[in-house]
Amino acid sequence: MNWPLLVLGASFIVSYSFLILDEGQLPPAWRNGMLAAAAVTWLAFFVDYVVRLAVTPRRWRWYFVTHSVIDLLSVLIPLFRAFRVMHLLREVPYLRLKTGNAVRTRIIAYMVGYAALFVYFIALATLHVEQDAPGATITDFGLALWWAVVTIATVGYGDTYPVTVVGRLYATGLMIGGIAIVGAASATMISLISEKIGISLHRDIREDERDDG
Template sequence: MAAEAVPAPRREAWERRTTVPLVVLGVVFIVAYTIYVLAPWIPRGPGSLLFFALLAAWVVFVVDVIVRISLTPRGGRWAFVRTHPIDVLSAIVPLFRAFRVLALLRNVPYLQRRSGAAVRANIIIYGSTYAIVFVYFIALATLQAERNAPGATITTFGDAIWWAIVTIATVGYGDMYPVTAEGRFYAVFLMVGGVAIVGTASATIISYIGEKVSEVHARHGNSGSAASDQEKGPIIEPPGRAIQDAIDEAGAVDDEHGG
């Protein structure tokens, strides 16, 4: 825990200067990778613009991670690696380079507040955005791995999106499934991510319902202690009680006249 508290002003200064350029580069990577998978007729060999864009994004992300680790004091380098898994993995797995595009969300002033509503908004925005990017890139990567494989069932982008959505929702109809080792790796990754996303969504909904119930109880409790009997108005008895009282009164009158 002590290593995680080691200050790193040089690294923080580097991050402030490079956040926007890296986000722009991340958008370029997303567009380039989408074209690479969905438009196979476009030239993609060495020397092509598409190849250069993908290579440049990978090199820059690798350099960024290496520089940030080197600018972290020795006592906090392993802590940096442990606490920045997406940043580190973005230098290895293409999927995580897309997640770096979401870094600017941390700078939204409202999301930096710590009230219950702000924390919930933070979770909803991060969770929904990450889920969309996660499903989109898993679908792209799986399509790239599967569409030319013998016996493949995922051969179009529509197939890949459908398979990714039903898998992450833990439905899994079984009509489409990966047949390659790479595709199955992405499937496992998608299933693990699906459990995390569904769990986060469930926890957020439960938190919201619990907060609303607490507000209702607090409101009713305050009004009950502060309001007088006059402010509450006349007490209205249930219909069944009123009918029974009327019957009892009528019986008493009959007894008097009968006696």
């Protein structure tokens, strides 16, 4: 079911974006089609999760739940349905290798992909709950995207900010995600630098041994 769910995940990204960014310009038929696509996506993700949970042996079900958190969240929270699209990266042959470079490339690819989707959908979701709220400072997608980027980067100028409870919950998740992404990026860079230094030292030692010989 991976490929059909990937297609549905991509269709959800498109339909959800149109629904949030629509300012009354979409014909009713188009809007109803987007709503239907979002509903079909939710149903497909729900059925997929329930079936996989049901066919998992009883003693392994808790393991399945704890190791399929994104799958469960994609059923409960629309935002996470887009993340299932990232599973496509698992099909890239190079990223399935166990070498150090392949592992780091996989980490960076996941990190960049998840960060981009995370920022994009948090911006959309926050705009959805904020744009019509009294005293809102996030009133269009440009402002929502700006706010999401400076928040996840832990900069936060304070020119735009959520005023609703739901919007602040999204902001909390965005800040936590920003810390995780920065931490993963730092760890990857440290690993890469350490390996390069190790290779350089090993080469220098071999050259010294050859000169002594």
